[in-house]
Amino acid sequence: MKISKLKNLWHLPLLLAILVQFWPLVFMISTSFKDMNQIFQASLNPLPLPPTLVNYETVLNNFPFFTFLNNTLFIAIFITVIKLVTSVLAAFAFVYYDFKYKEVIFNSMLLTFFIPFTVLIMPNYLLMSKLGLLNTPWGVILPQLVDGMGIFLMRQTMRGIPKALLEAAVLENASPLQVLYKVILPLIRPSATAISIFFFIDAWNEYFWPLLVLQDKGMYTLPLALQMFISAEGGSEWGIAMAVAMLTCLPPLILYFVSQRFILNTFMQSGVKG
Amino acid sequence: MNNIKLTNICKAYGETVVVNNLNLEVKQGERLILLGPSGCGKTTTLRMIAGLESITSGELEISGKLFNTIPPGERNIAMVFQSYALFPHLTVWENIIFGLKIQKLPSEEIKKRAAKALEILNLTGYESYRPKELSGGQKQRVALCRALVKQSPYFLLDEPLSNLDAQLRQQARTELVKIHEIYKPTMIYVTHDQVEAMTVAHKIAILNKGTLQQIGTPKEIYNNPANTFVAGFIGTPPMNLCKAHLLYDKIFIGNECLVLPEKYREVVKERSTVVVGIRPERCTLEKSPMVEAKTVFVEDLGNQRITRLQLKTGEEIYVSTVDHKYSFALAQGFSFEWENVCFFDVGSGKNLIS
């Protein structure tokens, strides 16, 4: 009995952490359903009484919300698909082939993961400007089509496949591409899905690079549009801002709820030294 | 002629030599077993033949053609992996026809071959199962099936039965020989299990530390081991090996002075010491033995009894008996026939007769 009571005590810090992590979200949700009076008079009350949809109505009626949504979707899906392809192909090369400088090349790809983003923005911005891609989705997409972490995670998953399976396929005269899509891809589908979702969430949430590239409001993505509610409205339209915030984080949250087991397992691998 | 010939084959990883100057030939339809302790290079040799491992030097000829650089897929070799290497995402049927579909055979032919193989291996009815729903023995048979449908003249097996339990293994062994008799492919079979080797092989090649020790029929290997390594590796318990001193026509085994028959004096020549080897079951326990020894321990296996004796010089001898004519308590030592004795060089361990 004594042991189990002591064990239960360890739940306290964890519950505290959950409280801290969830409080901001609860506030976002409840504020988005409150009208102006409720926000300022009952800002600590997590329950909007009565809940109102006025903020959401304003967002949908007064702002080109669906334009923002489309822009974000297009960019995020495009990036996800291409990133998946480049990561799978590169990881496959690292798993299937033996070649000179393999480790050096792999490490130099992984290392890009650690390059601070601001170091890259000015030269990439100048390049996009030269190519005339500023203020287009392509300017946002192009520099994000490859991911060191993605290649690392993909390689980790592929390494989990027993070598004999690949060899069995090779003995049957399967070409490298056949080995990839007949053996490897079906076997890594759960992890590859998780990695894609991670790509998608990342691309969806991206704020800084689109901010530099996209100038027209009609081109904005949702995270960028959020900015309009702080600067323009001077911070008084909190309900509307929270409604947009809510809508912005809804797709990632839904994807997370649907696939959290795969996502967590894949992320747990990411710190494993390979 | 679907033969496989290895000439001076070497495999090295950097400085480490795994296979050293290997010469082997497997004739068409022959079952050759590569036998040796783990790390002896037998699997590496098999993988070089399959093309999964590059050949550092030497020549690999298959059907008289140089195969060193031919990619594995174009060698038309069927292989069974130790882990079976069944594709977990495919059904039994899809696993079996995997290679045939890549070869783009007509679907009628694919169906015919697969159905036949499934029938031979008693797997009819399991077509839509996935590997994880099968028992170990069934998986092993599916792996065999996949190799069979290829109808390749060459059959490589890498410890195919090592993941099965003892009972199944015996059954699978018999089945394997039966299947080989039907198709008569040229077969190379890697194992570390000597019972498997003795029962399956036409010929056994014994490897140790990457070097070929002996190649011969199971009988030759058993009765006439080429050196002390083979003698000590084959048989349970293995051949008794003990050092003996020679003086003119006398030989001293465990302080016992015996007369070496004329015929063998020629063999040992001017040596002053030699290693003699006698199979435990060629020794008999006696009341008045040729060599006196003390009984140390007796193991009764039911059908045979293994008696451990200690010579006066301290060396140990195993005697295996099936009849219980002499109780170990009465035995004063053991006797043997000279024709059953092998003589090995002390330094090199080579058999002096063969």
Added chain:
Amino acid sequence: MHKSNWQAWLFLLPATLLFLIFFYRPLIENLYLSFFQWNMISPTMKFVGITNYHSIFVSAELLKIFFNTIFLVFILLILNFVLPYIYSYILGHLITKMQSFYRSALFLPSTISLAVASIIFLWFYNPIAGPLSIILNSIGLESPRWFKEDGLVIIAIATIIAWKSFGYNLIVMLAAMVAVPKELIEAAKLENASNWIIFKRIILPMTSPTALYVFTITVVFGLQYMLVPVNMITQGGPNQGSSNLVYIVYQYAFVFFQTGKSAAFAVLTMIFYVVILVAKYKFIDKKVHYEN
């Protein structure tokens, strides 16, 4: 396994090209630009040698920026490295129930956009009507203007980043924690070792490679993530009080239009990172216990 070099390169080609163009080329271009004076618009660039570097080193700004960076990193290390470490131990070894619930719940904020996080916290820290100010008022304190005061602004920004990164770092650490064989810990418990001794003697050495990874990403990602709240909320203010080595690269390029100085700062930031990474590999990795 397979030696066909050219085939391997074919598979690597898309990734390699993209990396070269969008990651390695900028590093070199920065070095080049750092020797010129330019405003991104004018058709001509003026070669100025090391003037850009010189003016950075003589300005008082560098010290402030550097101090801000160190301060931010310090807070982040406590919130996103030390805390997840302790929590992952509790989660992995001290409790037996509800593990997957905690895991999933604590990771959740990591999926949320930093832009969203910034908005929420901007409201949360709002000195007039924000939840925090109301709590402070109720216990008789007056809320400071979090984003307008030196020092405080860095703490406030750090909490936003910490909120987002905590879950990810926890999960990664947890993977290492649960990889420690239970038998080892049970054996230690049979010897009557306390949780603290188990932590120090078994957990700490066996999880050190991953801890090192989390340490590195705490610094690297922390400085990366910082861009969003700083830009959305403070734009580096008040009076550069929330700017740092990473943000100032952006400021010089896109706010002050001094590409030369921006590039020079980028080069310095890169050197700062290389020093961290090299130190990690050369000195710390050797002291760390690797299992294989």
